[in-house]
Amino acid sequence: MARRGSYAKGVAKREEILERALEVVAREGYRGASVKEIAEAVGLSQAGLLHYFDSKEELFTEILRKRDEHDGDEFRTDAPGAARAAYLRVIRHNVQTPGLVELFSRLAVEAADPAHPAHAYFLERTTELRAQLAQQADEFSGIRDVPPETLARIVQAVTDGLQLQWLLDRTVDMAGTVEALFAILDDARATQDGKDD
Amino acid sequence: MARRGSYAKGVAKREEILERALEVVAREGYRGASVKEIAEAVGLSQAGLLHYFDSKEELFTEILRKRDEHDGDEFRTDAPGAARAAYLRVIRHNVQTPGLVELFSRLAVEAADPAHPAHAYFLERTTELRAQLAQQADEFSGIRDVPPETLARIVQAVTDGLQLQWLLDRTVDMAGTVEALFAILDDARATQDGKDD
DNA sequence: GTCTATACTCTGATAGAC
DNA sequence: GTCTATCAGAGTATAGAC
Numbered sequence: 134m135a136r137r138g139s140y141a142k143g144v145a146k147r148e149e150i151l152e153r154a155l156e157v158v159a160r161e162g163y164r165g166a167s168v169k170e171i172a173e174a175v176g177l178s179q180a181g182l183l184h185y186f187d188s189k190e191e192l193f194t195e196i197l198r199k200r201d202e203h204d205g206d207e208f209r210t211d212a213p214g215a216a217r218a219a220y221l222r223v224i225r226h227n228v229q230t231p232g233l234v235e236l237f238s239r240l241a242v243e244a245a246d247p248a249h250p251a252h253a254y255f256l257e258r259t260t261e262l263r264a265q266l267a268q269q270a271d272e273f274s275g276i277r278d279v280p281p282e283t284l285a286r287i288v289q290a291v292t293d294g295l296q297l298q299w300l301l302d303r304t305v306d307m308a309g310t311v312e313a314l315f316a317i318l319d320d321a322r323a324t325q326d327g328k329d330d
Numbered sequence: 331m332a333r334r335g336s337y338a339k340g341v342a343k344r345e346e347i348l349e350r351a352l353e354v355v356a357r358e359g360y361r362g363a364s365v366k367e368i369a370e371a372v373g374l375s376q377a378g379l380l381h382y383f384d385s386k387e388e389l390f391t392e393i394l395r396k397r398d399e400h401d402g403d404e405f406r407t408d409a410p411g412a413a414r415a416a417y418l419r420v421i422r423h424n425v426q427t428p429g430l431v432e433l434f435s436r437l438a439v440e441a442a443d444p445a446h447p448a449h450a451y452f453l454e455r456t457t458e459l460r461a462q463l464a465q466q467a468d469e470f471s472g473i474r475d476v477p478p479e480t481l482a483r484i485v486q487a488v489t490d491g492l493q494l495q496w497l498l499d500r501t502v503d504m505a506g507t508v509e510a511l512f513a514i515l516d517d518a519r520a521t522q523d524g525k526d527d
Numbered sequence: 528g529t530c531t532a533t534a535c536t537c538t539g540a541t542a543g544a545c
Numbered sequence: 546g547t548c549t550a551t552c553a554g555a556g557t558a559t560a561g562a563c
Contacts, residue, residue: 181546183541242435290494
């Protein structure tokens with residue numbers, strides 16, 4: 134991967150910075166986290182940190198990517214019928230890392246601009262996640278007249294929307310509400326199964 | 331309401347500014363709208379504009395309040411059975427004002443901080459909207475085992491989440507997806523109606 | 528009361544010394 | 546590779562003209 138030693142060292146340092154930044158944001162919250170704050174937490178000056186990233190926005194995008202990596206390692210499952218449970222575990226874990234939820238939501242809005250460094254990241258992430266959900270047809274879909282992609286989009290929208298509600302009011306039960314949605318989807322499917330046209 | 335003529339004039343000017351700012355943001359988009367930009371669009375200097383508002387955040391919060399007023403005037407209905415249709419009309423109208431959708435989503439995240447001027451606004455708005463939805467039990471709820479407040483929260487979360495998806499990808503069909511959710515709720519209710527325990 | 532001019536502070540970005 | 550110094554731009558606060 135690395136073409137030269139110095140390049141490889143740069144990559145390693147980048148990873149080290151991201152791991153540390155991820156931890157800091159998760160633990161201490163976002164609070165309009167400036168580059169300077171993260172730099173100090175990581176043990177660098179502001180300019181020193183930006184040596185490894187093109188901009189603040191790119192740094193934050195990479196922090197979110199790193200989180201996805203960790204979540205994938207920790208929660209991904211191939212066990213049949215376990216997709217919902219894994220999904221809910223991620224949501225419950227998010228409650229432990231409010232700073233990352235805030236960073237995610239904030240960047241999701243800012244990335245609306247196609248020129249934003251996180252624009253591609255969010256498009257890819259959202260598309261991939263939707264494909265995963267739609268693929269678990271047995272668990273997430275099976276309702277006639279409503280395509281799996283639309284069901285996946287609804288589950289995704291509820292999750293993102295609940296994060297906004299939860300950021301505003303920490304007593305909101307994100308996982309419980311998503312579970313309620315799953316129950317509703319099951320009921321709707323049962324209705325459809327009963328029909329015969 | 332006004333204690334003196336001069337105070338009334340200040341209020342009138344404030345209203346005029348808000349109307350104009352609402353129009354500008356709706357038409358020209360948000361694009362990280364600075365106070366300066368809005369001030370110029372309104373025909374004032376930056377400091378002149380901030381004479382009428384405590385801060386940038388308060389200005390933006392008031393712009394959103396003004397939008398709620400307009401939406402209420404235009405779309406609110408008391409006709410029985412028309413709540414869903416009115417809700418969908420607002421969503422379709424939002425597609426015409428992307429700048430306001432972006433402003434709303436952005437402030438929704440920033441208002442997570444209890445010290446933010448928009449914090450109270452979002453809490454009130456979200457609570458009131460949820461109460462309205464939950465109240466329309468015939469249209470929005472009626473599913474046993476899932477309390478109306480939870481159903482209302484789900485509808486609300488889907489709406490907010492779809493806005494995030496739509497900001498990222500303008501081909502997303504917000505109204506159509508919410509309609510699909512309504513259909514699913516109807517199906518789930520039909521299932522429950524069939525049960526007898 | 529209304530508004531302009533100005534200055535202060537903070538941020539992210541960049542150039543250049545070491 | 547990392548720092549210091551510096552810059553441009555934003556939001557905010559103030560003095561004071563009218």
